[in-house]
Amino acid sequence: MKEASSRQATLLLRFFVPYVLILFSSLLVGWFAYEKTSDLVESETMKSSQAVLGQIREALDRRLAEIETIVRQMSSEPKLASFQFVKDPFGGKNPYGLWDLEKSLFDYRMFNHFIVDYYVAFRNSEMFVSPRKVYTMNQFYDMQLHYEDLTLEEWRSQLFNTYHYKTYLPGSEIKYEGKPYSAVSFMQSFGHKDGGGVITVLINNAQIQEMLRNIDSEQGGFAYIADENGNLISHIGLEDKGDEMKALPTTGGFSQINWNGREMLVTETTSSYNNWTYVSAQPKGVVLEKAYYIKELTLSVFLAALILGVIIAAYFAYLSSRPFFKLMQILPLSRSGKKPTILRNTVDDIRSSVSELIARHDAMKDRLEAQLPQMRGVFMDRLLKGGYTSMRDVEAAMEHSRLDLAGLHYTVVILRLRGYHAPYNEEILTEMDITKLGIRDRIGELCIQGVVHDLGENLMAVLLYGEEESPEEFTSRVKPLLEEMYSRLTGETGAGLYMAAGGCQSRLTEVYRSFSEAQFVLRHARWSECSPILYPEDVEITVPGYFYPSDVEARLIQLVKSGNQAETSRLIEQLVDHNGRASKNPMAVDRLLVFELSGTLIKCCEQAAGLDMTEEVETALKTADSALSPAEAVQMLSASFMNLCRKNDERKKSHNDDLTKRLIHYIDEHYPESDLCLSVLAQEARASEAYVSYFFKEQTGLNFSDYLENIRMREAKRLLLTSGKPVSEIAALVGYLSLNTFSRAFKRANGVSATEYRRTHEAG
Numbered sequence: 001m002k003e004a005s006s007r008q009a010t011l012l013l014r015f016f017v018p019y020v021l022i023l024f025s026s027l028l029v030g031w032f033a034y035e036k037t038s039d040l041v042e043s044e045t046m047k048s049s050q051a052v053l054g055q056i057r058e059a060l061d062r063r064l065a066e067i068e069t070i071v072r073q074m075s076s077e078p079k080l081a082s083f084q085f086v087k088d089p090f091g092g093k094n095p096y097g098l099w100d101l102e103k104s105l106f107d108y109r110m111f112n113h114f115i116v117d118y119y120v121a122f123r124n125s126e127m128f129v130s131p132r133k134v135y136t137m138n139q140f141y142d143m144q145l146h147y148e149d150l151t152l153e154e155w156r157s158q159l160f161n162t163y164h165y166k167t168y169l170p171g172s173e174i175k176y177e178g179k180p181y182s183a184v185s186f187m188q189s190f191g192h193k194d195g196g197g198v199i200t201v202l203i204n205n206a207q208i209q210e211m212l213r214n215i216d217s218e219q220g221g222f223a224y225i226a227d228e229n230g231n232l233i234s235h236i237g238l239e240d241k242g243d244e245m246k247a248l249p250t251t252g253g254f255s256q257i258n259w260n261g262r263e264m265l266v267t268e269t270t271s272s273y274n275n276w277t278y279v280s281a282q283p284k285g286v287v288l289e290k291a292y293y294i295k296e297l298t299l300s301v302f303l304a305a306l307i308l309g310v311i312i313a314a315y316f317a318y319l320s321s322r323p324f325f326k327l328m329q330i331l332p333l334s335r336s337g338k339k340p341t342i343l344r345n346t347v348d349d350i351r352s353s354v355s356e357l358i359a360r361h362d363a364m365k366d367r368l369e370a371q372l373p374q375m376r377g378v379f380m381d382r383l384l385k386g387g388y389t390s391m392r393d394v395e396a397a398m399e400h401s402r403l404d405l406a407g408l409h410y411t412v413v414i415l416r417l418r419g420y421h422a423p424y425n426e427e428i429l430t431e432m433d434i435t436k437l438g439i440r441d442r443i444g445e446l447c448i449q450g451v452v453h454d455l456g457e458n459l460m461a462v463l464l465y466g467e468e469e470s471p472e473e474f475t476s477r478v479k480p481l482l483e484e485m486y487s488r489l490t491g492e493t494g495a496g497l498y499m500a501a502g503g504c505q506s507r508l509t510e511v512y513r514s515f516s517e518a519q520f521v522l523r524h525a526r527w528s529e530c531s532p533i534l535y536p537e538d539v540e541i542t543v544p545g546y547f548y549p550s551d552v553e554a555r556l557i558q559l560v561k562s563g564n565q566a567e568t569s570r571l572i573e574q575l576v577d578h579n580g581r582a583s584k585n586p587m588a589v590d591r592l593l594v595f596e597l598s599g600t601l602i603k604c605c606e607q608a609a610g611l612d613m614t615e616e617v618e619t620a621l622k623t624a625d626s627a628l629s630p631a632e633a634v635q636m637l638s639a640s641f642m643n644l645c646r647k648n649d650e651r652k653k654s655h656n657d658d659l660t661k662r663l664i665h666y667i668d669e670h671y672p673e674s675d676l677c678l679s680v681l682a683q684e685a686r687a688s689e690a691y692v693s694y695f696f697k698e699q700t701g702l703n704f705s706d707y708l709e710n711i712r713m714r715e716a717k718r719l720l721l722t723s724g725k726p727v728s729e730i731a732a733l734v735g736y737l738s739l740n741t742f743s744r745a746f747k748r749a750n751g752v753s754a755t756e757y758r759r760t761h762e763a764g
Contacts, residue, residue, distance in 0.1 A: 046254055049215065049267045053223075053278050056211045060225070061273040063114050067186055068166060070108060071118075071199050075190035079104055080120060084191040089125040098127065098134055107131040111683055116181055116202040119145070123160050123197050145202075148173040159198050164189040166274075168227060171205035171234045182206055184233055208234040220262060221282040228275040247277060256284070375401040380453035384412065384461060386512030386555035389564045394508045403451065407465030409474040410505050412514040413482060414522050415439065415489075417458040418496030424457065432458055438493040446485060461518075463511065471504040478504075482533050499533045500525065509567070513574075516549050546593040547578045553600050560604045560641060563649030572638045590630035597637045598623050604644055612647075616640045659685060660699040663692070671711045674737045678704050712736070713749045720758045727754045 074080060079101045086094050109115045119130035119140070128140040135144060141152050149172060150158070158169075164187040171184045182205035189198050212223045213236060222237030226247035232238075248257065248266075255266045264281040271278070379401045388394045398405060420432055439460065440452050450464040464481070468474040482499055490497055500521035502514030517536045525534045552575065559568040579593060598620045605613040605620075619640040623633040666684050670676050681696075681704065682689045696704050712734040719730045731742035746754045 046265070046267065049280055049282070050254075050269060052215055053267055053269050053280050056214065057269055057271050057276075057278045059211060060208065061271055064186075064274065066112070067115065067201050067203065068188075071186070071188045071201060074105075074120070074199055075188060077104070081191060083125075083127075084122055084196045085124065086122070086127075087124045089122075089127045098129070102129050102132070102134050105129065105131045106686075111679075114204055114207050116176055116183055116204050118199065118201040121159055121198045121200065144177060146175045148175070159187070159200070164198060168233060170231050171208070174202070176202065182209075184208065205234050209236050212236045215280045221264070221280070221286065223278075223280045226277045226279070228277075233276065248279065248281075257281070372402060376403060376451075377453065379403065380451060380461070380463070383463075383508065383511055384453070384515040385551055386509075387558070388509050389559055389562050389567055391507070391509060405451065405463070405465055405508060407449065408467055408469065408506065409471055410463060410465045410508065410511050410514065411474070411478055412502045412511060412518050413462045413464065414455070414500045414502075414515075414518045415460040415462065416498045416500070416522060417460075418498060420458040435493060435495050436460060439489055439495065442489055442492055443485065446488070448481060448485075461515065471506070475504055486533055497532060498522070498527050501533065501535050503536055512551055512555065516551055520549075546589055548575065548593055548596055553596070556600060556641070557604055557607065560645045561607050561648060563645055563652045565642065565645050565649060568645045569642060572641060576634060576638070591633075594623055594630050594633040594637070597634065601637055601640055601644075604641070613644065616644050659695070663696060664700070667708060667711065671708060671715070672733060672735050674732075674735050676708065676735060708735075709745060709749060713746065716742070716746060716754065717750070717757065720754060721761055727758075730754070 079097070083097060083101055086097070088094060089098055105120075109117055117130060119128050119133075121128050121137070126137040128135045128137060128144075130144075133144065137156065138152070141155060147155055167187040169185040169187070171182050174181050174183050176183070181202070184203040184205050186201040186203060187198055188200075190196050208225065212225070212234065215221075215223050220237075222235065224235035224238060224247070225233045227233055230247040232247065248259070253268060255268070257264050257266055259281065263284045265284050266279060266281045268277060268279045270276070379397045382388065382397070383394070388397070417432060417435060420428060424432075436454060443450070443452055443462065448464065449466055450462050453461045453463065455461050464478055466474050466477060468477060478501070482501065486497060486499055489495065500518045502516070502518035502521070505511055505514050521534050521536055521539050525539045527534070531538070552571070556568070556571055556575075559571060579590075601616060601620045605616055619636050622628065623637055628636075663681060663685060666681065667676070670680075678689050678693055682692045685692050685695075687695075693704060696702075696707070700707060702710070716730055716734045719725060719733065720727075723730075725733075727742075728739045731739050734742070736742035736745070743753060746757070750757060752760070
């Protein structure tokens, strides 16, 4: 304690005494300038308040313009416009249309925290649709959204009895998804006046109030935003009186009013965008007190700016801070939010920064570990259903889920627990979960090359892979392995099992075929105690049929839509070869396959909006002609599938070219902005950051950050050679907030500092 006090006294003596000497020696000069600047400081205080209010107004105008643009774009969507005429949402194909509409809604709150959420209310059907959710009106109000001061009928009347055009409802307390919010509701009607519906965006009122808190409204002050009718949209510092809340009678600009027995200085500004009024009021005594403080601060800054003070202060600061400054440059800034005291021990700051960095790293690692099982489950589910169209997508997904399925051959085995049949109750499901955990642990102890995936209820899947050169060698190793696995699982867990194995595949993107074969075996095999493990060749189907399962159809639609011509051709050839072996089928069975392929082609055409699909639709209709042989019909359909796939590929490439030009143009226009980053570019492209990063690298060959740095460095070099501006100003002009950051980037990119670069080229 004595040593700490001695160190503190030494620091005070070193930093405080020199500044006191400088201040006292310069007070005589500052005293004459003090009186002349006092009036200016008072007026600047009011102007500063108006400037902050103007910034809040501009920021909120931009946010509201974004929301109105989003709503305008949504109201013009064909899917939304077509559903407004539906009166029976659950009749015919309407459920599919409702599901398709819900899936098409973009979740804007992933990128815009200003939005709590939004929903679309249809008048005729009284259905409410929002991203991820579809409800009837009663369900939506009971389970999703509830206004504290509105009944269901009042809320319905508010929605549908008035045609809304850019209607904003003042901030009110709501419960959304079970959480309390204060929200400003933006409502925009669409469609026919007697039908149609309303798009409602719930704006986070807490975000608006946080912006208002940038105005110093403490010690009895207040701030509010009122619409053109005088209704308070949002406010702070005012007592909430429900419907009685109205704007105060102000005169605009700067004025004084008497409010609750106190004189208030009022600053007011009006938005040219929506005629809303922004008002800030502060007690006159508090404002003048701050003005006097600012005057004193101005005088202190003036005194400290003297040449003698700068030289002496820099000398003492250099002696004390140089060793610690170098160390602090290496460490990130603390995010604890605590303000360090003036004489806080710098070593404690360093220790706190390192501890916080380690803690954040450990927390992030724990969160990733906690999500790993879920990520693996999603990957396996998509892999088994044929959701990946290329090995590049599979490898990226394996990297995220930390799986390594490197092998030359793969097969899928489905395990079915015997003795469990639907319907399942809670007790049976718990027992099955315990049994599955035991099976998973035993399979892990076998040290096999495989991944276990839960298929739900009484089913599990095991993906086995190996490095054998030929399918025969791999199959010869898998069969005894399955027998050993069956013996150990039934012996150690006591569970009854059937094991259905699929065929061997050489590519991960074709694992879905092995999974389909295993499902086929599971459904059609004749199981017995003597034959608990069966393979596709063990199953005999006497009923004539064709091979075209639903997962294969889904993959074909996905491949055509993505424009993957190679994989589409490969899948069609596999279908033709697989069904060609069933040559004994009656022609009626082969024609059923043709009808299903025709239906698949129609589905592909429905998903290819914007393309000329006349030829493909005509082909689908022609193949229904009984005069055409099934073989000819299949050949025509195959050609149409490939033609449509080629059109999708060309449109995708054209879209990619347009998006690349738009992103590059945006960067070229906005590179001087210091806040330009990948998230801003993602908002411009209306896509995720991960997709934009991957897309930009694929199209340009450079990472976004490298491309942006190249543009900024090119402009910086031009300014260094053609202008006499200082380096710090050039750094700001090309988008760098910090001179140190610019200097490091310039030296990294050019091998020399900016000053040396200018001096070298001027000398040359």
